[in-house]
Amino acid sequence: MENNVWQVYAVRYASHLRKSRENFLGTDPHEDSPMPMDYFVWALVCEDRTIVVDTGFDEPMAVQRGRQYFKSPDAGLHEIGIDAASVKDVLITHMHYDHCGNHDLFPAARYHVQDREMNFCTGRSMTHSFARFPFEADDVCAMVRRLFTGRLVFHNGDEEISPGVTVHHVGGHTMGMQIVRVNTRRGFVVLASDASHYYDNMEREIPYPIAYNLTEVLEGYRRAYSLASSREHVIPGHDPLVLARYPAPRPGLKGWIVRLD
Numbered sequence: 001m002e003n004n005v006w007q008v009y010a011v012r013y014a015s016h017l018r019k020s021r022e023n024f025l026g027t028d029p030h031e032d033s034p035m036p037m038d039y040f041v042w043a044l045v046c047e048d049r050t051i052v053v054d055t056g057f058d059e060p061m062a063v064q065r066g067r068q069y070f071k072s073p074d075a076g077l078h079e080i081g082i083d084a085a086s087v088k089d090v091l092i093t094h095m096h097y098d099h100c101g102n103h104d105l106f107p108a109a110r111y112h113v114q115d116r117e118m119n120f121c122t123g124r125s126m127t128h129s130f131a132r133f134p135f136e137a138d139d140v141c142a143m144v145r146r147l148f149t150g151r152l153v154f155h156n157g158d159e160e161i162s163p164g165v166t167v168h169h170v171g172g173h174t175m176g177m178q179i180v181r182v183n184t185r186r187g188f189v190v191l192a193s194d195a196s197h198y199y200d201n202m203e204r205e206i207p208y209p210i211a212y213n214l215t216e217v218l219e220g221y222r223r224a225y226s227l228a229s230s231r232e233h234v235i236p237g238h239d240p241l242v243l244a245r246y247p248a249p250r251p252g253l254k255g256w257i258v259r260l261d
Helices: 059-065 073-079 115-122 137-148 199-204 214-227 241-245
Strands: 007-016 037-046 049-053 089-091 110-114 152-155 159-162 165-169 178-184 187-193 234-236 257-259
Touching: 007 073, 007 178, 007 241, 037 073, 037 178, 037 241, 049 159, 089 159, 110 115, 110 137, 110 165, 115 137, 115 152, 137 152, 178 214, 187 214, 199 214, 199 234
Parallel strands: 049 089, 089 110, 110 152, 187 234
Antiparallel strands: 007 037, 007 257, 037 049, 159 165, 165 178, 178 187
């Protein structure tokens, strides 16, 4: 594998049946066409280093939140040769429940978050029920415990994690939302995560309804495009089309795991 050129995988672990009106701000409330949501974690692999982006949620949380659960994210990682217990670095794009659960899957990892995200989910904003409902107190407390055991790394804005991998603060969806830029054999891929839930959010410039700052959401679309080698190199956080547009790493994984590089 070429130095500083990474393989990138998307691993689907759950889904949720939704209508299109639920995924766009200000759209026709009578629009009932199906627009399901998939849930992913991502893996970056280069030579002898592996970085995981987000950690998903577990089956009890799926039951609590009414989501369809397929397999634990570590099962998908295992299919591509990654031992979750050995992963050294986990990038958390933001602290919503579907991106930072599964607290025991990565016992050796340092977790990377933006300063502003921890300020957001432990501060005054969480006094508002609308702001806090996508968060889980146990997830936030788990991150604080990592802080006190030396396993939490803070970032402020744009920083390099490893040669070929950088994080970039965009805000918008949450105060500390960060996206991940990865150097791959086909150019720079940007994992937008929830900076854009679907391709349609950024292509039509219509935000998803949950947002801390709408202007930052819209500017985040532009930032993601500017960091990627092309608009097609930006990967949304929840769109089932990702599984249709990219190939499985081997037969038997179609519809579950795809290569993005």
